[in-house]
Amino acid sequence: MTKRKAILLLNxxxxxxxxxxxxxxxxxxxxxxxxxxxxxxxxxxxxxxTSRRHKEAEHNYSLIGGKSPIVGHTRxxxxxxxxxxxxxxxxxxxxxxxxxxxxxxxxxxxxxxYAIPLYPHFSSTTTLSSFDxxxxxxxxxxxxxxxxxxxxxxxxxxxxxxxxERIKEALNGDDPAEYELIFSAHGxxxxxxxxxxxxxxxxxxxxxxxRRALNEAGVxxxxxxxxxxxxxxxxxxxxxxxxxKLSMLTxxxxxxxxIAFTIDNSETECELEIEYREKAQKFGFETYRVAKAxxxxxxxxQSLKNLYTQMQNA
Numbered sequence: 001m002t003k004r005k006a007i008l009l010l011n012x013x014x015x016x017x018x019x020x021x022x023x024x025x026x027x028x029x030x031x032x033x034x035x036x037x038x039x040x041x042x043x044x045x046x047x048x049x050t051s052r053r054h055k056e057a058e059h060n061y062s063l064i065g066g067k068s069p070i071v072g073h074t075r076x077x078x079x080x081x082x083x084x085x086x087x088x089x090x091x092x093x094x095x096x097x098x099x100x101x102x103x104x105x106x107x108x109x110x111x112x113x114y115a116i117p118l119y120p121h122f123s124s125t126t127t128l129s130s131f132d133x134x135x136x137x138x139x140x141x142x143x144x145x146x147x148x149x150x151x152x153x154x155x156x157x158x159x160x161x162x163x164x165e166r167i168k169e170a171l172n173g174d175d176p177a178e179y180e181l182i183f184s185a186h187g188x189x190x191x192x193x194x195x196x197x198x199x200x201x202x203x204x205x206x207x208x209x210x211r212r213a214l215n216e217a218g219v220x221x222x223x224x225x226x227x228x229x230x231x232x233x234x235x236x237x238x239x240x241x242x243x244x245k246l247s248m249l250t251x252x253x254x255x256x257x258x259i260a261f262t263i264d265n266s267e268t269e270c271e272l273e274i275e276y277r278e279k280a281q282k283f284g285f286e287t288y289r290v291a292k293a294x295x296x297x298x299x300x301x302q303s304l305k306n307l308y309t310q311m312q313n314a
Contacts, residue, residue, distance in 0.1 A: 003111040005087035007308055008103065009078065010130040011118040013093025014068020014265055020096055021058045024068075025050040027095035033129035060270045068096075070265040074118070076296040077263065081304050087114065092134070100133040108141045114311050115149045116304060118262045120159060121202035122152040125188065148311045152198075154206035158303035160213045162294040163257065168219060170255045170291035179287070180251045181221040183207045183259040186267060187228035187237040200238055206259055222251050226259075229276070230267055242276060246283055253287040254280065262300065264293045 012028070015021045029035055029046035037045060061067060074091045082089045088110075092103045107113060115134055119126040131149065138144040153159060167181065185203045193200050207226050214221070227245035231237045246254070256276070258268045272290045280288040294300035 004109070005112045005114070006107045006110045007081065007085065007087045007089045007304075008107075008113060008115045008134070009074065009081075009089065009091040009118055009304075010115055010127075010134065011070065011074060011091065011093055011263060012126065012130075013096035014070040015061060015096060016067055016071055018058050018061060018066050020067075021061060022050055022054045024095050025054055025057060031094070031129055033124050033132065060266060063274060064266065064269045068266050069269050070263050073263045073265075073293075073295045077118075077301065077304070080296045080298070080301045084301065084305050085308055087112075087308065092130075094130050094133060100130075101137045104134070104137045104141060104143075108143050111146065112312075113143070113147045114308050115147055116307050117150070119260075120152060120154040120156070120206060120262060121199050121260065123188070123192075123199035123202075124197050125192065125199070127151060148314065150307050150311060152202055153303070153307055154202045155209045156303045156306060158299045158306060159262075159294065160209050162297045162299035162303065163210045163259075164213050164217050164219065165297060165299060166291045166294060167214065167255065167257055168217075170257075170289045171219075176219050176221045178251070179221055179253045179255050180249050181224040182242070182245060182254060182256045183210065183224070183226045184229050184242055184256045184272060185226065185258075185260040186230045187241070189233075189235045190238055191235065193238055203259060210257075210259070221255075223249075225249075229271060243279055246276070246280055246285075249283075252283075252285045254285060255289045255291055257291040258293050261293045262295075264295055268293060 015024045026046050029049050030042060035042045035045055078089045078091050090103050092098060092100050117127045117130055135144055138147055188199055211224055225245055227240050227242040228238050229242040231241060256272055258272060261268060268290065277288050
């Protein structure tokens with residue numbers, strides 16, 4: 001009898017509509033991997049942050065169509081991957097529907113389940129949080145033994161190739177020597193990294209492999225940089241901050257690649273495309289472009305297939 005196989009693509013999620021913004025924020029800040037306070041205190045903190053931030057967040061989502069672009073892009077990834085694998089492909093969101101418990105219950109009878117985080121870099125705040133939800137539900141269903149996972153893949157060759165292609169698309173035939181390139185990563189509080197989180201190390205490795213691949217492809221920028229976006233609150237976050245990096249560039253033509261994300265979301269289509277574009281204009285930039293995340297690029301879809309194959313053979 002042929003085994004029934006399922007692939008789960010894990011991501012943080014995003015509001016499917018404006019009314020889900022509060023749900024998204026509340027679920028995110030109730031995650032013990034995001035705020036490590038005891039549950040009653042964490043619940044109060046989540047309520048406080050959500051009540052203060054939801055109006056601004058709703059406005060930001062209204063600027064990009066009233067929902068997170070992560071949903072549509074992820075569905076297209078599911079459709080593309082489904083065409084080239086021998087498994088049923090599903091996506092699971094951490095903070096908005098479809099939730100882990102609903103999807104896992106629907107495939108509990110499958111023989112093999114392969115979970116691939118759509119985060120190439122391991123972090124307690126993303127990968128481990130998704131694994132927490134996945135295996136908590138799997139234990140309840142008695143199917144933990146069916147699940148295989150991959151922790152990180154920041155150096156997977158086809159994934160790296162998809163980055164190169166997205167950057168070349170953003171160049172649109174222009175001479176890269178006229179541009180500076182910033183790999184922009186989502187930031188994290190410095191104290192999380194100091195506790196041993198691998199995220200920053202994996203980001204740096206990812207940038208190294210992407211730079212090498214660009215050189216091999218004959219794409220030579222004036223300079224390339226790494227910076228961090230999305231800083232929030234009073235804590236010190238890992239540096240350099242993206243705004244500081246932009247202010248220091250000598251060339252006034254820049255391309256940003258969202259190195260932390262495989263799927264475009266509000267941090268790319270609102271924060272980078274709109275908010276940081278305004279900052280760049282104030283700094284006198286002549287050209288400011290944001291490259292697309294891999295999304296459903298055929299090379300990234302191939303990288304996901306390769307990860308699935310590797311897990312099968314492990």
